[in-house]
Amino acid sequence: MRRYLLKRLVTTILVLLLSMVFLALLVHIVPGDAARTLLGPRATPELIAKVRSEMDLDKPPMVQVGLFIWKILHGSFGTDVFTGRPISMLIGSALPHTIILAFSSLGLAVLLGIPLGVFSATHPDSWLDRILALFSISFITIPSYVGGLFLLLIFAVQLRVMPAIGVGDPSNIPDYIKHLILPAVALAITWVGYLARLVRASMLEVLNENYIRAALAAGIPLRKVVYKYALKNALIPTVAVLGVGLGNLMGGAVFVEIIFSRAGMGTLIYNAIQSRNYPIVRAGVLVVACLFIAANLLADLAYTYLDPRIQLDKMQG
Amino acid sequence: MDPVLDVRGLEIKYHVREGTLTAVRNLNFTVGAGEIVGIVGESGCGKSTVASAIMRLLPPNGVISAGQILFKGRDLCRLSQEEMRDIRGKDISMIFQDPLTSLNPVFRIKDQMLDAQRAHHPQADTKELLERAVRMLERVGIPDAADRIEDYPHQFSGGMRQRIMIAIALLSNPALLIADEPTSALDVTLEAQILELIRGLRDELGTSVLYITHDLGVVAQLCDRVIVMYAGNLVEAGDVYSIFQSPKHPYTRALLRSHPSHSLRAERLRTIRGRVPSLRDLPPGCKFAPRCDYATQTCHLVEPGYLTIDGQVILCHSYHPEPAAEPAELIPDSHTRRAVAQAAVDRSFAGSEVVVETRGLRTYFYDTAGLLAQLLGRQAGAVRAVDGVDLRVHRGETLALVGESGSGKTTLGRTILRLERPTDGQIIVEGQDITHWPQSKIRPLRARMQMIFQDPISSLSPRMKVSSILLEPFRIHHVPVEDPERTVDELLEMVGLSSEQADKYPHQLSGGQARRVGIARALALRPDLLVADEPTAGLDVSVAAGILNLLKDLREQLNLTYIIITHNLNVIGFIADRVAVMYLGRVVELAPTEPLFTAPKHPYTEALMSAIAIPDPSLRDKRRRIILQGEIPSPRNPPAGCAFHPRCPYAEKRCSEEAPLLRPVNGGEHLSACHFPERVRGGAMFA
């Protein structure tokens, strides 16, 4: 078990390092000068040279990589050329909105998707199961941006019952939540469908297991067999998927944040791309990747914790 | 006294996509109080369906379409699910085939045992229930039950898990225990333990048992009465002694004859021609008629009714007394029909050329010592699968490697073929030391040493037709084939298959056919040595008999040398010349088959022999029964001294200190690795 954790930790660190190297070198995949692109054609050579040195572009690539990692390890992403504010501050103000959005969506998906899946699995091949199947597949195929646009169109533009723009006032909780509802729903739709399908399949598989038959043969009531014996087994693989889910939700958040003009990581990166502000893009992408990696690691650990079999297998293996 | 269970006219149907199948029809039987009744039959005969029907746990597409299941006079078919639930686990309990998957992996044993009790005693005091659970675990032989009840299922071995299943089943002292092949996933010595346990519990608690199995030997050993099923019908039922001594139905007779055993060495096994019909494609009259040697026109057209003869019930149009002469069809397997030389019984090879020799052969599997583990200074552990084996196999000889799981027999076979890398020692093939040859140099040699694998279907490449599978050896070794079609036909004929099988894909073959294709492929390049891993595993008795006959015939036709790896002692008795008994990676006894069976010289062999399930109930009280305690230790850290000493009934202090060497006892050919071989007294058949 400890060995497994260590191995997992070491690969995670390697992946993080490699990601940083990749991002540090990404500037070089295009010909031309990143500083010049950033500052535009009318910038003075002196300004360009200054920015170049600030971005360490005047040093050899290997040194650039080293400096990039070094600075990050010291908590510094550099300063934004235009506003002069530290990039970490920009990220610090954007990140909470994205995290709250992603978690609300995940919460919605779990609250709706898992019961739907359990219901389908306990009524296999009934009409309701088939209708739910069609709905879940349709939900999966609704991309967050289409869902977002439709919700915006219906509830904010046509019915005017929901706010269309911004994150609201963080100190005013009801207002903040009101601004959160549409984006969170838009982002959650796909995952509601996906979790419903996943839980259904995994439940059906578990319900076919010998230990379920054995539990029924021992006279344990069906209700208890389904909701205690089967569900716990069926949810274990779901937990592992939730880690991936959180990452995908952070990615999907880009669309939703742009559609609802929310000041989050997505908008930050997107706007930085529009203005070719490469340092911000790089820092933002790295932060999102780190969160994704962390979410996957946590899900894996939770999975190991929940399934008593794994501990032993890893110990032996 | 009224029977505990009385099944009358039971019919069970399955609704499938294409229509409705009848899985069981017109089934009548009773189980009396304290009686052990066996239902025996080949796969697909409906025996497990009967068990599920009694529990009312048929899959959703299965229905009981006619008949009654009277349990203490109540018809279970008429009960509501809630009434039925109250009977399950309280009055009728069930244990299942696969102990590894029958316990819920994510709950502790304690929770599962408490839930099982609370289902019937919701108000009961937890402490009381827990005490009862612990007592029951102790009763079924779980050591340290009070502590181990806190463990999860995966922390127990297969045998222990089956014991736990039995403990759960017996928690509420049910009137009837249904056991669905509870030992078929277990090793023989563990099987013997479980059978002993079931019998003991019956004697102690008076529980009636309905025991479902495919194994005639187990039935003979355990049951009071027997029901033989075939294609959804009861074909014969009666007292265990009369069924085995004078079977009345042609199917029962054929089945008993096809069971391999030591006493049939000189003969061929009688196979049953054809195969068990699919439920989709049942004949209109007697279901056995197409395979029956006595079938008449009536049999093919009209379903027979039950006859009672000497207390035995049979489903047959007319009772045939055992004919004086066998009808010609009974000497089967058309083209390989040869007289088997009596010489086969005591063939001796001591003088002939040695084909394979191993010297001090060791195969260890080291834990993957990754970079990380090394950095952490972790010592890599090893599984000592093969731990110092010296063997010689002579030309034309059949050597059997016997042992239970974890004995290293398969690894030894694979190492000899260099499919595993030997850790130490030597492998000498026809005088050449191939131990350290690179694979490129081994490859040409593979044409002459072949292997047939345990799982017949999955050992054939799934996307290739049988014909390409059979030509594969020629292509690999760049042997030109003039007429591929004829070569394929010849190979198929050699193993008793018709040429139309050439166009089939592996998944379209039956288990027996796939096994034959595997043998044909192995023989394509005319090898000298054939290593066969569990050649009859997973096959029904009648099909397995055909395979064993074939192996025997081919051995003589092609002068083949066999190494047969198996846990099935009946198979060995039938086919092997010499036997190497393995325990924890070492050979503990090496002897010609006859003396090994009649006078084993190692306590482990003795225990194995006594655990063989022989299909003859008259032996069960006469045989001396040695039930080994405990289970095989892990090959990671085998016990010091003699590896068998912790389970050995004769062990002394010396055994735990000094490992015995394999040395000759009474004469040259019989070797045993035991300090006290003279203490071993019993053979397989003798009291």
Place this chain on the structure above:
Amino acid sequence: MEFVIRPRSQVQIFLDRIPVLGEVLQRPLGALGFFIVFMFLIAVIFAPVLAPYDYAKQDIPSMLQGPSRAHLLGTDHLGRDLLSRIIYGSRIALIAAVPSVSIALIGGIILGLLAGYIGGIVDDIIVIVLDTIKAFPAVILALAILALLGPSLVNEILVIGLAWIPGYARVTRAQVFSARQNLYVEAERSLGAPSRRIVLRHILPNILAPLLILAAMDLPVVITFEAGLSFLGLGVRPPTPSWGIILSEGFNFIRQTPWPITWAGLTLIITTLGFTLFGETLRDVLDPRLIGTRRA
């Protein structure tokens, strides 16, 4: 009667004769999926015939109209016919999706075979690199790279291909590992076959089918992904009628007209739904055969 066969209609009997597709069509969701995919392909092939107008023809006076007899689905902010743009958009969807999935499939198979077959340090390196690519949510990765490469259809295809490679490589690698455990591979080895022959002749053909099904199921995912990138302005450039661009332009005029978003959004949802239903049914129908355990 032992085995009562359920009566079958003429249509069912006809469909029974068509392998695989016949079975898909006998399942309601599969038939629905097939119908949608079929309509999509009709739109792709016959776009010039079906589209009533030139997709780029501007008609400022009749801009931002709702559905009418002249413009069945209405017009956009430049007065272009939405129906024609949506029909032509199907071509972009297909042109973007098929090559990128192919790149991912081929790249993934090569990397997966190398990792699974050579093993050891090569495997470790490939796995870490794949994990690194996977550490970035696909949208974020595409944003970062396309921001530098500049938006274009070709760049978009390359980026999608790259982002999807780890998935295929992982599946291939896992399949190679599990295939190596299979007895038939063992049997080939014992016959003396060299590893290259085992991998190419026995392992690859057996793992190809599940990979192709995975690719088929990824097509709708990639279609939505491409539309998403175009929506962000990182894919094809206007006036090319990608569904994502129609959505993006509709978003800019969301307060003036609901129609571009409605139609493009619905088209996107229905298309992906069709592909998904068809793909899932196809997988269910083929699955037992893929495993190769279905007995005759």
